[in-house]
Amino acid sequence: xxxxxxxxxxxxxxxxxxxxxxxxxxxxxxxxxxxxxxxxxxxxxxxxxxxxxxxxxxxxxxxxxxxxxxxxxxxxxxxxxxxxxxxxxxxxxxxxxxxxxxxxxxxxxxxxxxxxxxxxxxxxxxxxxxxxxxxxxxxxxxxxxxxxxxxxxx
Amino acid sequence: xxxxxxxxxxxxxxxxxxxxxxxxxxxxxxxxxxxxxxxxxxxxxxxxxxxxxxxxxxxxxxxxxxxxxxxxxxxxxxxxxxxxxxxxxxxxxxxxxxxxxxxxxxxxxxxxxxxxxxxxxxxxxxxxxxxxxxxxxxxxxxxxxxxxxxxxxxxxxxxxxxxxxxxxxxxxxxxxxxxxxxxxxxxxxxxxxxxxxxxxxxxxxxxxxxxxxxxxxxxxxxxxxxxxxxxxxxxxxxxxxxxxxxxxxxxxxxxxxxxxxxxxxxxxxxxxxxxxxxxxxxxxxxxxxxxxxxxxxxxxxxxxxxxxxxxxxxxxxxxxxxxxxxxxxxxxxxxxxxxxxxxxxxxxxxxxxxxxxxxxxxxxxxxxxxxxxxxxxxxxxxxxxxxxxxxxxxxxxxxxxxxxxxxxxxxxxxxxxxxxxxxxxxxxxxxxxxxxxxxxxxxxxxxxxxxxxxxxxxxxxxxxxxxxxxxxxxxxxxxxxxxxxxxxxxxxxxxxxxxx
Numbered sequence: 154x155x156x157x158x159x160x161x162x163x164x165x166x167x168x169x170x171x172x173x174x175x176x177x178x179x180x181x182x183x184x185x186x187x188x189x190x191x192x193x194x195x196x197x198x199x200x201x202x203x204x205x206x207x208x209x210x211x212x213x214x215x216x217x218x219x220x221x222x223x224x225x226x227x228x229x230x231x232x233x234x235x236x237x238x239x240x241x242x243x244x245x246x247x248x249x250x251x252x253x254x255x256x257x258x259x260x261x262x263x264x265x266x267x268x269x270x271x272x273x274x275x276x277x278x279x280x281x282x283x284x285x286x287x288x289x290x291x292x293x294x295x296x297x298x299x300x301x302x303x304x305x306x307x
Numbered sequence: 308x309x310x311x312x313x314x315x316x317x318x319x320x321x322x323x324x325x326x327x328x329x330x331x332x333x334x335x336x337x338x339x340x341x342x343x344x345x346x347x348x349x350x351x352x353x354x355x356x357x358x359x360x361x362x363x364x365x366x367x368x369x370x371x372x373x374x375x376x377x378x379x380x381x382x383x384x385x386x387x388x389x390x391x392x393x394x395x396x397x398x399x400x401x402x403x404x405x406x407x408x409x410x411x412x413x414x415x416x417x418x419x420x421x422x423x424x425x426x427x428x429x430x431x432x433x434x435x436x437x438x439x440x441x442x443x444x445x446x447x448x449x450x451x452x453x454x455x456x457x458x459x460x461x462x463x464x465x466x467x468x469x470x471x472x473x474x475x476x477x478x479x480x481x482x483x484x485x486x487x488x489x490x491x492x493x494x495x496x497x498x499x500x501x502x503x504x505x506x507x508x509x510x511x512x513x514x515x516x517x518x519x520x521x522x523x524x525x526x527x528x529x530x531x532x533x534x535x536x537x538x539x540x541x542x543x544x545x546x547x548x549x550x551x552x553x554x555x556x557x558x559x560x561x562x563x564x565x566x567x568x569x570x571x572x573x574x575x576x577x578x579x580x581x582x583x584x585x586x587x588x589x590x591x592x593x594x595x596x597x598x599x600x601x602x603x604x605x606x607x608x609x610x611x612x613x614x615x616x617x618x619x620x621x622x623x624x625x626x627x628x629x630x631x632x633x634x635x636x637x638x639x640x641x642x643x644x645x646x647x648x649x650x651x652x653x654x655x656x657x658x659x660x661x662x663x664x665x666x667x668x669x670x671x672x673x674x675x676x677x678x679x680x681x682x683x684x685x686x687x688x689x690x691x692x693x694x695x696x697x698x699x700x701x702x703x704x705x706x707x708x709x710x711x712x713x714x715x716x717x718x719x720x721x722x723x724x725x726x727x728x729x730x731x732x733x734x735x736x737x738x739x740x741x742x743x744x745x746x747x748x749x750x751x752x753x754x755x756x757x758x759x760x761x762x763x764x765x766x767x768x769x770x771x772x773x774x775x776x777x778x779x780x781x782x783x784x785x786x787x788x789x790x791x792x793x794x795x796x797x798x799x800x801x802x803x804x805x806x807x
Contacts, residue, residue, distance in 0.1 A: 158738065
């Protein structure tokens, strides 16, 4: 893992701890704020120790984050691109459920995932329809689970 | 007390329903154990939303069925394809795959599955014996002791389950903070609710578990694609499988030692199966008369790690049920399932619900046996499961995860929680923060605060001055000193060697 990324990870942890501390201080009673304050202080200290160790390790090794990245920069970008693609699909699935509900979102998103991964139309459509049918059969019909109908249909 | 409870637990096996749930768990454990990347953790996370539809006698055998076989199944791909289905099979392929290359795949598989199944059985026998020893300890535990037991559990998982100790502790602390979300039970003050009604009850357990464990693994599987592109026809001779089974009995000493090592490591919270298999492999090699042959494809190299990986579960299960300190990630999720079913591990599980505890130990026994038998019969077909393309698996499993997150409470905002914790889980996976530690902190946080309050009110600021609390504090401090002390000693010996 890149040291710069690790530094950022510890900074995020410390900011989180500070936010918790600020929120805890605004609470009404001592007994409700004492545990969050102790825990967030400990996390802040641990984050600080981690950050210092990472920064010192960088100084000792004499490398910089930019130097570190040049070797595998292209590989990293490709990896990020693939993560973004799947991540975007997950977020798309979430938004589709919000708008049109599970029973419409499922075939749409299964189809889109299979098509973006090079599956033939006929196979993709069959699989999407089959998945929707299984979901309906198992969850709605057999288990009597209510599935969200979406903003447009509810 | 124990024997009548044991007999009562045995009576559950007269119900067909219990067998069906065990079989369903075993089947899921085998499928998820074989597919690289999709572990038993993911299988259990996906099942969590449906726990509320079941009774404890239905849900818990299902979960234990998964635990009992996922490590057994991982050996199939490790031996036949050189890809460990789970991390706990990593040592198996050192000798298992060379055996396949030498044409002894069937023998390796026979030995692996028999030793794995029987390792689970040894651990169950040990766990049953330990129940007698654990009972007096359970009755002596007070609220103050529970505070430190919870802290010790989180510390063990954070420190010993690999990766950075600091990151593990941060994860455990963050989990505890997340558990504080909602109305404070003592003062009624809303904490970290962001002004919403949704968070007054805190974050729902289901979307948190699914987000932390299932979503990151599914996304990673989607990014990575299938590990196994194609599989040549696997032909396993029954004669070879039988030969492997006989090998376990020929090397019964190695099998027994490795199983006991697995059990002991399982008892220690946080030390995962990966440690157990390499410790067992190491001791097997050290005590072998022909240690130079280890790694070249010998059957002992398969028996040692496989006996240990399943044996670990018996030890982990007992500590989870008796003390509420889970020994592994799977046990953290089992603990979550117990909480969802309204069962608090500890005294309740060892007294009123002792038959249920013993049933779970018996289910582990049956599951280990069934899993090994099914694997022996269906190994070539199970190996083919690993070749299912990721593009088919990812949308299918993701659909189930989204439905599961929503179905539990039928709240759309649970899907938002799922996405947020999915992102958190993905970041934690990438940057090496310990996810089981966060989940354990989150699950036990409520109890931690409650016990702390009771102990403080009952015994004042010196509530920790009890023999059990002081012992637990000592063990926890020793745990933190162990790593730095080992490093210091290593540095000194290095300096000594340089001077010499």
